[in-house]
Amino acid sequence: MIEVQQLTKYFGAVLAVDHVSFAIDRGAIVGFLGPNGAGKSTTMRILTTYLPATSGSAKVAGYDVRNQAMEVRQSLGYLPENVPLYPEMRVDEYLQFRAKLKGVDRSQRKQRLHYCIDRCRLTGVQRRLIGTLSRGYRQRVGLAEAMIHDPPILILDEPTAGLDPNQQQDTLGLIRELRENHTIILSTHILPEVEEVCAQVIIIAQGRVVLQDALDQLTKDSEILIEVRADRAEVESVLKTMNGVAQVNPQAADDPGLASFSIVTVDQQDLREPISRQLTQRGWTFRRLDLRRRTLREHFVAATMGRRSTN
Ligand SMILES: Nc1ncnc2c1ncn2[C@@H]1O[C@H](COP(=O)(O)OP(=O)(O)OP(=O)(O)O)[C@@H](O)[C@H]1O
Ligand SMILES: [Mg+2]
Structure with missing residues (x-):
């Protein structure tokens, strides 16, 4: 539905997008x-x-964004970072005007308008001047405008930025409903939102794609954390001979009598029970035995580390 190849954008000498490819x-x-x-x-x-x-x-x-701009715009709804609205227009007038401009058939216009006003929870403010609306409501008008021509693709740049928690949840609920029959790209800094509604993530840093994967794959990534009362070297050598153990990483322990490790397994297997059997049969006792999934935040930090922008 969307295919990007080696996309590059310079603003003067600033390289903002650097050979980005994704599908x-x-x-x-x-x-x-x-x-x-x-x-x-x-x-x-x-x-x-x-x-x-x-x-x-x-x-x-x-459609090619370079030379089929009209067709591209018909196929997508875009909620920009800073929503450009007409402050002196009323909400319903504005949406009607945009529907007309976007070529929504006259016979469909009323029904589309009603639908978008309802879905974006704008019913109570539809006669208000846009300029008098709060930021959150203006954001919803922007979202309604993006959806008005019923495009198959939605590109939403921080749709919940500046919204109160209730409105955020409302907007997320709407996006969740729109998932049924739309392709959606959602940019946000609120990672739990991504975990809630997205199936895939693309992470970019300094204009480059640094991570691209299905969310369930990413959060499958796990480590097993153990703390055992025993000699560190002995525990390590036992762990290293176990089937399915890929990496044994020593961790700092707050008690000198404890051996603490983070264990990474082949194919993210949950080896807590075999590990427990192996170590307890040697008479060692556990203070900790945990399976911990890597969070999206940890993936984000690891993927973008050292690639933070300087501006
Ligand atoms: N019109 C412009 N003229 C000059 N530089 C620009 C322009 N627009 C963006 N940039 C620069 O391009 C780079 C990428 O900016 P962009 O707005 O795409 O970042 P972003 O990932 O959306 O960030 P944010 O999370 O802050 O919204 C930045 O260095 C920015 O300063
Ligand atoms: Mg931005």
Whole structure:
């Protein structure tokens, strides 16, 4: 549905997007993550045809962003980082105007308008001037505008930034419902949101893709943490001979009589019980035996470490 190849964008001497490539299948919900200044918004602006790339290519719904901009815009709804709205227009007038501009058929317009106002919880403010709305409500008007022509793809740049927790949850609920029949790219800094609604993540840092995977694969990544009252070298040698153990990493212990390790297993197997059997049969006792999944936050930090932007 979206195909990006070697996409590169310079702003003068600043390299904002650096040979980025990825592909997103129809129906995928992708979390597009990265530190501030990583190039997320720039990539999204190129995909939505609001900014030309310096080099490389991008196709959206089969259309080239460079020379089929009209078709690309028809295929997607875009919620930009800073939503441009007309402050002197009323919410319903604005959405109607945008629906017309986006070519929504006259016979469909009323029904689409009603649907988007309802779904974005704008019913109570539809007659208000946009300029008098709070930031959160303006964000929802932006989302309604992105959806008004019922595009198959939604590109949402921090849709929940600045929203209160109730509105965040509401917007996430809406995105969860939209998953059914849309392909969605969602940029956010709120990682639990990604864990809640996305199936895949793409992490970029300093304009480059540094990690790209299915979320369930990432969070399968685990380590087993143990603390055993025994000689560290002896415990280590027993662990290293066990089937399925890939790495045995010594950890600092707060008690000199304890041996503490982080164990990585082949294929993320849960070896807690075999480990427990092996060590207790030697008369050693455990203070700790835990399986810990790596969180998205840990993946994010590891993938972007040393690649934080300086601006
Ligand atoms: N119009 C512009 N002119 C010059 N430099 C720009 C312009 N837009 C973006 N940049 C630069 O490009 C880089 C990437 O910016 P971008 O807005 O894409 O980052 P981002 O990943 O969306 O960050 P954030 O998480 O803060 O929104 C930054 O170094 C930024 O300063
Ligand atoms: Mg941004």
